[in-house]
Amino acid sequence: MAAQVETVHTTMKVEKTPSGLSVAWREFRKDKLALGSLIFLILLLSTVYIWSFVLQQDRVTEVDLFAIHQPPSAQYWLGTDVGGRDIFGQLIIGTRNSFTIGLSVTLIISIFGMGLGLIAGYFGGSIDNIIMRFVDFMMILPFLMIVIVFVTIIPNYSVTTFVFIMSAFLWMGKARLIRSKVLAERELDYVQASKTFGTPHYKIIFREVLPNLSSIIVVSFTLSLAGNIGLESGLSYLGFGLPMTSPSLGTLINYASSPDVLQNKWWVWLPASVMILILMLSINFIGQALQRATDARQRKG
Amino acid sequence: GGGGETKPASKPAEGGDKAQEQGSAPFPSVVKNDKEAVKDGKLTYGIVSGGPLEGIFHPNFYGISTDAEAMDWFYPGLLSADDNFQYTNDGAAEYEISQDRKTITLKIKDKVKWHDGKDVTADDLLYSYEVIAHPDYKGVRFAGINRKIVGIEKYHKGETDKIEGIKITDPKTISITFTEPDPGIVSGIWDYPMHREYFKGVSIDKMAESKQVREKPIGFGPFKVEKIVPGEALSLVRVDDYFLGTPQLKQVELKVIAPAVAAASLKNGEVDIAMLTEDQYEQSKESKNLQLIGRSALSYNYIGFKLGKYDTAKKTSVMDPNAKMADKNLRQAMAYAIDKKSIAEKLYKGLRIPATSVIPPAGKPYHDKTLKGYEFDVEKAKKLLDDAGYKDTTGDNIREKDGKEFKITFAARNNNALAEAYAKFLLQSWEKVGLKVEFLDGKLHESSKFYDMVEADNPAIDVFAAGWNTGSDPDPSGIWAKEVGFNFPRWVNAKNDELLTKGTSPEAADTKFRIDVYNEWQKLIHDEAPLVPIDYRYDIYGVNTRVKNFDKTYGTKVGYHDIAVTEKEPVK
Amino acid sequence: MTLLKVNNLKVYFPIRGGFFQRVVDHVRAVDDVSFELNQGETYGLVGESGSGKSTTGKAIMNLIHPTDGQIVYNDKDFMKLSRQELRQERKNVQMIFQDPYSSLNPKKRVIDLIAEPLRNFERMSPTEERKTVEMYLEKVGLSPESILKYPHEFSGGQRQRIGIARALTLKPKLIIADEPVSALDVSVQAQVLNFLQDLQEEFNLTYLFIGHDLGVIRHMCDRIGVMYRGRLVEEGTSEEIYEQPQHIYTKRLIAAIPDISPANREQKVAFRKQVQQEYTEHSVDFFDAQGRVYDLKNISNTHRVALP
Amino acid sequence: MWKFILRRILIMIPQLVLLSALAFALAKAMPGDVLSEQIDMNPDITAEHAAELREKMGLNDSWYVQYANWAKGLAQGDFGYSFKYKMPIEDLFAERVDKTLLLSICILITTYILAIPLGIVSGRWHEKWPDRIITGYSYLAFATPTFIFALIVLFVFGFILNWFPTGGSVDIYAEAGTLEYYISKAKHLVLPTLSGALIATTATIQYLRSEIVDSKIKDFVRTARAKGVPESKIYSRHILRNSFIPIAAFLGYEITGLIGGQIILERIYSYPGLGDLFINSIMSRDYPVMVAFIMVGGLASLFGTLLSDIILSTVDPRIRIQ
Amino acid sequence: MAEKLLEIKDLKTSFRIKDDYYAAVDNVSITLYENEIVAIVGESGCGKSALALSIMGLHNKERTKLEGEILYKDKNLIKVGEKELNKVRGNHIGMVFQEPLTALNPLMTVGQQIEENLDYHTTLSKADKKERTLQLLDQVGIPRPELTYKQYPHELSGGMRQRIVIAIAIACNPSVLIADEPTTALDVTIQAQILDLLKEIQSETKMSVVLITHDLSVVAEMADRVIVMYAGQVVEHGLVEKVFRQPLHPYTRSLFQSIPTVLDDQERLHVIQGTVPSILKLDRKGCRFHPRIPWVSSDQHEENPTLHEAEDGHWVRCTCYKNFYFENSIEGDSHDITQSK
Numbered sequence A: 001m002a003a004q005v006e007t008v009h010t011t012m013k014v015e016k017t018p019s020g021l022s023v024a025w026r027e028f029r030k031d032k033l034a035l036g037s038l039i040f041l042i043l044l045l046s047t048v049y050i051w052s053f054v055l056q057q058d059r060v061t062e063v064d065l066f067a068i069h070q071p072p073s074a075q076y077w078l079g080t081d082v083g084g085r086d087i088f089g090q091l092i093i094g095t096r097n098s099f100t101i102g103l104s105v106t107l108i109i110s111i112f113g114m115g116l117g118l119i120a121g122y123f124g125g126s127i128d129n130i131i132m133r134f135v136d137f138m139m140i141l142p143f144l145m146i147v148i149v150f151v152t153i154i155p156n157y158s159v160t161t162f163v164f165i166m167s168a169f170l171w172m173g174k175a176r177l178i179r180s181k182v183l184a185e186r187e188l189d190y191v192q193a194s195k196t197f198g199t200p201h202y203k204i205i206f207r208e209v210l211p212n213l214s215s216i217i218v219v220s221f222t223l224s225l226a227g228n229i230g231l232e233s234g235l236s237y238l239g240f241g242l243p244m245t246s247p248s249l250g251t252l253i254n255y256a257s258s259p260d261v262l263q264n265k266w267w268v269w270l271p272a273s274v275m276i277l278i279l280m281l282s283i284n285f286i287g288q289a290l291q292r293a294t295d296a297r298q299r300k301g
Numbered sequence B: 001g002g003g004g005e006t007k008p009a010s011k012p013a014e015g016g017d018k019a020q021e022q023g024s025a026p027f028p029s030v031v032k033n034d035k036e037a038v039k040d041g042k043l044t045y046g047i048v049s050g051g052p053l054e055g056i057f058h059p060n061f062y063g064i065s066t067d068a069e070a071m072d073w074f075y076p077g078l079l080s081a082d083d084n085f086q087y088t089n090d091g092a093a094e095y096e097i098s099q100d101r102k103t104i105t106l107k108i109k110d111k112v113k114w115h116d117g118k119d120v121t122a123d124d125l126l127y128s129y130e131v132i133a134h135p136d137y138k139g140v141r142f143a144g145i146n147r148k149i150v151g152i153e154k155y156h157k158g159e160t161d162k163i164e165g166i167k168i169t170d171p172k173t174i175s176i177t178f179t180e181p182d183p184g185i186v187s188g189i190w191d192y193p194m195h196r197e198y199f200k201g202v203s204i205d206k207m208a209e210s211k212q213v214r215e216k217p218i219g220f221g222p223f224k225v226e227k228i229v230p231g232e233a234l235s236l237v238r239v240d241d242y243f244l245g246t247p248q249l250k251q252v253e254l255k256v257i258a259p260a261v262a263a264a265s266l267k268n269g270e271v272d273i274a275m276l277t278e279d280q281y282e283q284s285k286e287s288k289n290l291q292l293i294g295r296s297a298l299s300y301n302y303i304g305f306k307l308g309k310y311d312t313a314k315k316t317s318v319m320d321p322n323a324k325m326a327d328k329n330l331r332q333a334m335a336y337a338i339d340k341k342s343i344a345e346k347l348y349k350g351l352r353i354p355a356t357s358v359i360p361p362a363g364k365p366y367h368d369k370t371l372k373g374y375e376f377d378v379e380k381a382k383k384l385l386d387d388a389g390y391k392d393t394t395g396d397n398i399r400e401k402d403g404k405e406f407k408i409t410f411a412a413r414n415n416n417a418l419a420e421a422y423a424k425f426l427l428q429s430w431e432k433v434g435l436k437v438e439f440l441d442g443k444l445h446e447s448s449k450f451y452d453m454v455e456a457d458n459p460a461i462d463v464f465a466a467g468w469n470t471g472s473d474p475d476p477s478g479i480w481a482k483e484v485g486f487n488f489p490r491w492v493n494a495k496n497d498e499l500l501t502k503g504t505s506p507e508a509a510d511t512k513f514r515i516d517v518y519n520e521w522q523k524l525i526h527d528e529a530p531l532v533p534i535d536y537r538y539d540i541y542g543v544n545t546r547v548k549n550f551d552k553t554y555g556t557k558v559g560y561h562d563i564a565v566t567e568k569e570p571v572k
Numbered sequence C: 001m002t003l004l005k006v007n008n009l010k011v012y013f014p015i016r017g018g019f020f021q022r023v024v025d026h027v028r029a030v031d032d033v034s035f036e037l038n039q040g041e042t043y044g045l046v047g048e049s050g051s052g053k054s055t056t057g058k059a060i061m062n063l064i065h066p067t068d069g070q071i072v073y074n075d076k077d078f079m080k081l082s083r084q085e086l087r088q089e090r091k092n093v094q095m096i097f098q099d100p101y102s103s104l105n106p107k108k109r110v111i112d113l114i115a116e117p118l119r120n121f122e123r124m125s126p127t128e129e130r131k132t133v134e135m136y137l138e139k140v141g142l143s144p145e146s147i148l149k150y151p152h153e154f155s156g157g158q159r160q161r162i163g164i165a166r167a168l169t170l171k172p173k174l175i176i177a178d179e180p181v182s183a184l185d186v187s188v189q190a191q192v193l194n195f196l197q198d199l200q201e202e203f204n205l206t207y208l209f210i211g212h213d214l215g216v217i218r219h220m221c222d223r224i225g226v227m228y229r230g231r232l233v234e235e236g237t238s239e240e241i242y243e244q245p246q247h248i249y250t251k252r253l254i255a256a257i258p259d260i261s262p263a264n265r266e267q268k269v270a271f272r273k274q275v276q277q278e279y280t281e282h283s284v285d286f287f288d289a290q291g292r293v294y295d296l297k298n299i300s301n302t303h304r305v306a307l308p
Numbered sequence D: 001m002w003k004f005i006l007r008r009i010l011i012m013i014p015q016l017v018l019l020s021a022l023a024f025a026l027a028k029a030m031p032g033d034v035l036s037e038q039i040d041m042n043p044d045i046t047a048e049h050a051a052e053l054r055e056k057m058g059l060n061d062s063w064y065v066q067y068a069n070w071a072k073g074l075a076q077g078d079f080g081y082s083f084k085y086k087m088p089i090e091d092l093f094a095e096r097v098d099k100t101l102l103l104s105i106c107i108l109i110t111t112y113i114l115a116i117p118l119g120i121v122s123g124r125w126h127e128k129w130p131d132r133i134i135t136g137y138s139y140l141a142f143a144t145p146t147f148i149f150a151l152i153v154l155f156v157f158g159f160i161l162n163w164f165p166t167g168g169s170v171d172i173y174a175e176a177g178t179l180e181y182y183i184s185k186a187k188h189l190v191l192p193t194l195s196g197a198l199i200a201t202t203a204t205i206q207y208l209r210s211e212i213v214d215s216k217i218k219d220f221v222r223t224a225r226a227k228g229v230p231e232s233k234i235y236s237r238h239i240l241r242n243s244f245i246p247i248a249a250f251l252g253y254e255i256t257g258l259i260g261g262q263i264i265l266e267r268i269y270s271y272p273g274l275g276d277l278f279i280n281s282i283m284s285r286d287y288p289v290m291v292a293f294i295m296v297g298g299l300a301s302l303f304g305t306l307l308s309d310i311i312l313s314t315v316d317p318r319i320r321i322q
Numbered sequence E: 001m002a003e004k005l006l007e008i009k010d011l012k013t014s015f016r017i018k019d020d021y022y023a024a025v026d027n028v029s030i031t032l033y034e035n036e037i038v039a040i041v042g043e044s045g046c047g048k049s050a051l052a053l054s055i056m057g058l059h060n061k062e063r064t065k066l067e068g069e070i071l072y073k074d075k076n077l078i079k080v081g082e083k084e085l086n087k088v089r090g091n092h093i094g095m096v097f098q099e100p101l102t103a104l105n106p107l108m109t110v111g112q113q114i115e116e117n118l119d120y121h122t123t124l125s126k127a128d129k130k131e132r133t134l135q136l137l138d139q140v141g142i143p144r145p146e147l148t149y150k151q152y153p154h155e156l157s158g159g160m161r162q163r164i165v166i167a168i169a170i171a172c173n174p175s176v177l178i179a180d181e182p183t184t185a186l187d188v189t190i191q192a193q194i195l196d197l198l199k200e201i202q203s204e205t206k207m208s209v210v211l212i213t214h215d216l217s218v219v220a221e222m223a224d225r226v227i228v229m230y231a232g233q234v235v236e237h238g239l240v241e242k243v244f245r246q247p248l249h250p251y252t253r254s255l256f257q258s259i260p261t262v263l264d265d266q267e268r269l270h271v272i273q274g275t276v277p278s279i280l281k282l283d284r285k286g287c288r289f290h291p292r293i294p295w296v297s298s299d300q301h302e303e304n305p306t307l308h309e310a311e312d313g314h315w316v317r318c319t320c321y322k323n324f325y326f327e328n329s330i331e332g333d334s335h336d337i338t339q340s341k
């Protein structure tokens, strides 16, 4: 009996496979682009967020008829727009707003989509059926149309309401993704094992299954964050963007729909366009590095 | 509204001012081109629009101004007007007013023919009335003075199938009798005939969608429709035996161009003529191949104050003495606080004129030139407020009313690219005199929603910014009478009622008398300030330098048939 | 003493079809299977892939709800117990999974893995819990320091031991081992098999050992049930099954085992040929008209065969 | 197969009913109606007159009464009547749907023509410079707002270089049916198509790329190599065919976007399609058109998904619909 | 002995991991003769597949470095170009993979996949190709070739699929067939059938078969010669009868001791300590097996272990075999490693 109780130490070490976080970090160190993006993004966003608190939104959005369409100068670093408003200030606040929108929408849809996806995938059967039919139905709703209708109906239209409206129609993809992963995950023995230990369902869902989806959640989170930053620019073009009291990158870019601005007043729209581009790109690069980290197959040698 | 109301051709008013004098902006209203016209020229006219044409090419049914712009080329009204918008006898019909000024008799000229060769007859005009007044008719043209034709309401209710007040004496002569001698009789009657034979077999509720309207519209103008590419273009050819003479141009193409490309299209000669908005104007100013012509529009933009409510049961506006804006001094102060000149010159690049009265200059002779309007004067505004008891007692540069917080809610439309800057500027202007003004819901509103709220007297709205097209008839009752739903400020004033009645009384047939009445009325509005006009608009056209005789002067005698080109190809 | 009785167990999975996706047929994954496990023995279930071995195991574990039949543990019918009672009873039956890689949640540390059942059933203070976990870790021959490590830091054999330690925490009487070594290399397999045997002795465990490697089954099991298409075709002691297989299917199964001795090569081939021939000739005698296996008939006290 | 399709279509019915009710409720929830806009700046109509017209158009009925009437009409194949455009909605759609479809299909095809080779190159030379360039392009395309890109294309190729027409769908003087007519149509399509396609490629490129990267290391590809199949054939016969499956299945979903999906392009290129109709119907509260749009859109996406499933089952033998 | 077919000389296959190369196959030399079955055994991760894939040139070129020589008909397969290689692959050397499900293209019918091989190596007409394919299907024991010809892989059972994979590999009558664990994924009964089939085909076609497996019983039943690999090296090598009668290398001996068989009735199994080291952690000096037999003192090992010919045609690496003994009577009942922090 003693034999199996005693512990034998040997010199041999089992190969230590790195944990998720250190794999991600290693991936970042490998991928200079992603690392650069990460640092850049952190710097950029902290600048923007801090600065935007310093700037007074009221001042920035103040119309000045004597400074319409000024080119960049010492006073107006990036010139002014059609109402004589400072583009630079709007760019800072706009970046903050647009990023906040993108982030909030992504957060909400991730949480909501994840929740439904987890429940549908884990329980399967008729619960899954009901949830997925609901998702199907949401999918056939004409997004643009309903958004426009809501934008018109809702009285106090602001960044917050915008975020909620957008979120209401974007979570379905997430739910599907998570569900499909959970469907695969719940067949794995560790879930079965937990059941045999009498672990309640909610614990299995949140303590067992969810952590195992973390990488895919993170990846899909970053990728949709990149997509959602430019979310309002298309709507702004159609006239359903944010009110001017909340400058956004979309509003700035939309000045370009006037050909005069597009051709002759680059300072109005170009900085915001470039901002969206670099935000999207850097988040994308980060997302890709994370994806590689989660997907060992693609890991760089 | 749209362009249907103004007539393309009329003779120059005697001793009338030239268009330049209608405002201060440096635009001629007619192109200058002394070169010899090319025979059988071809011209492209750009209809600037964010979307396709609706394609309803009949005055009785169309809905948007772009369709009307196209129809100007082939479907004019029977009567021309002068620069005072009074009918003349230069058009397709001559008219006579009866002694009691209740009956107008039209005689259609001999050579006036539909594009299918048939004569335009009196019966065609009757038919037009029969259609717009018909119970099945769903359009909006049955309006204004035309509802005052004797017996037409009865017909409209379907109680009879004859309109009592309209009589045809011979195939070319028609007389229309009104219930009262309204001065609008010489400026506001429906003078678009409708080809009865051509529409034979089409029931009234199906007319708007019929082939006769959409695919093969027939008018009696200088050009006729040859071909339509739905939504995007029309090709027109001249009517050789047009009653005012053979048109100079042989062919005209009307095509839709997006606002974003209007300036570019003009610049590279893709279109010869196109209307321009403010930001394209900026771009086109420098183009060598263009002339810019403009005329002041029959409209004004204003800020209105909500003073009461419309009582639907009693069908009248009722003022509320406790309304936030009830204090005249407050309203005047807010008017003084606005730098209209800067709005017109800076924001609108000189394409607008600071407004002085609620009858725009284009509406002369009724426009009161002596009125100066509220000129920008911050000090005066502040004083008015101080005196009226709006004082800053808390030291935050925001005035309180009798020591209590005072906040005004402002509603505005988001109808063009500059709307936001415009509305924000107004807001700031008021803030500068110490008034706390906020946007309703913190934003501008889309037009439909805006009007819905304003019309429904949304209690949140204190001040609103909107605009009116005044139309050619100077009678402002439609929006100022206390009974009408469109009296958005819900302003009720005895003097106003009196003057409005006077303005359409039989004596008002005398222009002089009427001018006096309306001048007095304009002053009244100015003093009471239930609404304050901010600016008048210019319609600007970019025109290729090869174009000759394109004349946008009100009451001009130069018609579309006179338009010519002096080069074979557009100048680039 | 009989610890577990499986009576007429049936597990049918529906096959949907037709216009409204109604259930048109069933996969009879387990089709009327009965057997008993005695205290302290190792009972082996063998059969080809898809024959219903795992489904039987899962049905006993209540991971799959049986279509019909009884699972009587210690004279208690699992089907008749209330939820709460079942939960308590269930502690006595635990499972070891086939794949040591997927059966441990990769995101949890060893302590959380092993303590999971404890946390569900027992209220323990953290120190108590830690002690218990360390104790079990030692039992399975892992150093207590491993407690804060993640599964990926262990080899396959060690992982399987963590899984076993976890199953042991509730002090089960019966362990269902579903192919516990088939994912492991031979050397590691030996280690786990030895270990399972040791544990059995120490804790007086009863095993339901599911496997398809006939060498392993023979090595481990006292009695063996052979499954084919959801039915038991033969049941008996290891000796009986390996030395005197009665059912044609069992014979074929035994014949298919490759022989470790190269010298027997020709012999083995000939033997296999012979069995194959027998199979082609006589298989009809062993199955009924629908191709279903007959019910088991006792041919000795311990030996049962599905014969007509 | 037919049974499957039929069943799916049956399932659509309650979804569509629900959708239409929702659409109606939403439409009615919007402030204002089709007359509010016509009243804008038009003093000739009185409020009373407007009320009369509202009554006539049935706009005063509660939404469920209007809904019932509409549903009754639909049952008889009548989609309703556009208040704004003053014609039956079927005719209204018929007039424009072909143009939108033509443009959308051109964009779709061009997108695939561009994206497929790029995706293949990108996947095949994964992490090499062609891949980096293509990925860079696809990000750029992803981040560029449609309208900016379309405007730039329009100005460069339409106005500065003068290569293509800048608006409309066809030259009005081209006689229908002649070769010239079709050439003109094609020329008018070039710029909007390019503007739409060039920035729509991202999804397909990325999808294809990652599918190829995944397929490359599949066992059956190794089997093919072991057979001695040359590299080019490995791609064409094995990797690509398998990578195309999700792309092909995607096609159905793409079709969903065809109806009214090109609003911005149609506006910029003055292309008289459905997109503008859609926005306009909302702006002017033309309820019947709005509802019809939602319905057609919903129907299209339902059929799109169905089509995706059918495509998937035809190209992938593993998924067979009984 | 018969003629040499394939000669592997000092083959070293290294994988690039983070900029460094690590050898998974380390100086392996094997000669394959006509008409024989050679089995390669070893635990998971000891380089069997890496070796097989090296012969076929199936490694990802960018991440793999091949050194040494693989001579087939005087051509060094390492050095020839892709084109030359393709002439050999599938034609002269066929390969059977472990997972029959994933090894087949799910979108192509069985017929297409077999014919594809014929496409590139024969000039047969379409009809002839089909005939040959049907014949192959028949040969690998598919009951209804005409039907299966048109079926897709997912419509077949595991055993059937593996038969298809074999049919593909032998379509062009290769002289060498490499089978990498062809039966590991299959049931015993199916395994027996597939092995019998391979054997039958081998004796019919006289080709040489390299059979990779980790099941010693399979080796016993199938092979003429056996090569035991450990950590990328050949540690023992010889005729099956000899090796099985008297395994020499400690590793081979341990393997034999650790498998439970139907026949022997040993109470406890032998446990080999530790695991096969990963190529990253592998100590490449000295005897690679020595960490797993720590009780054998290090001076028993050779410093640079080489293959010794212990008896005629029976080779063994390192001298440690001479002094190897099992640790105690209950052979090696020690639990393996635990983590030392």
Ligand SMILES: Nc1ncnc2c1ncn2[C@@H]1O[C@H](COP(=O)(O)OP(=O)(O)OP(=O)(O)O)[C@@H](O)[C@H]1O
Pocket: C013, C014, C027, C028, C029, C047, C048, C049, C050, C051, C052, C053, C054, C055, C056, C212
């Ligand atoms: N959830 C399920 N739904 C439908 N059929 C199932 C399900 N689980 C198992 N089956 C079917 O039941 C039969 C028995 O499966 P089971 O997993 O019990 O076999 P097994 O003997 O354990 O096989 P293996 O050796 O491959 O593990 C198989 O035909 C399988 O396809």
Ligand SMILES: Nc1ncnc2c1ncn2[C@@H]1O[C@H](COP(=O)(O)OP(=O)(O)OP(=O)(O)O)[C@@H](O)[C@H]1O
Pocket: E015, E016, E017, E024, E042, E043, E044, E045, E046, E047, E048, E049, E050, E051, E214, E277, E278, E279
């Ligand atoms: N492409 C590769 N890149 C990096 N390392 C590899 C690669 N392929 C194999 N290896 C490593 O090489 C060593 C030998 O692997 P190989 O696949 O040849 O083992 P094997 O003997 O076939 O094992 P199994 O029995 O599991 O198939 C292992 O350590 C493995 O991790």
Ligand SMILES: [Mg+2]
Pocket: C053, C054, C055
């Ligand atoms: Mg199983």
Ligand SMILES: [Mg+2]
Pocket: E048, E049, E050, E180
């Ligand atoms: Mg291998």
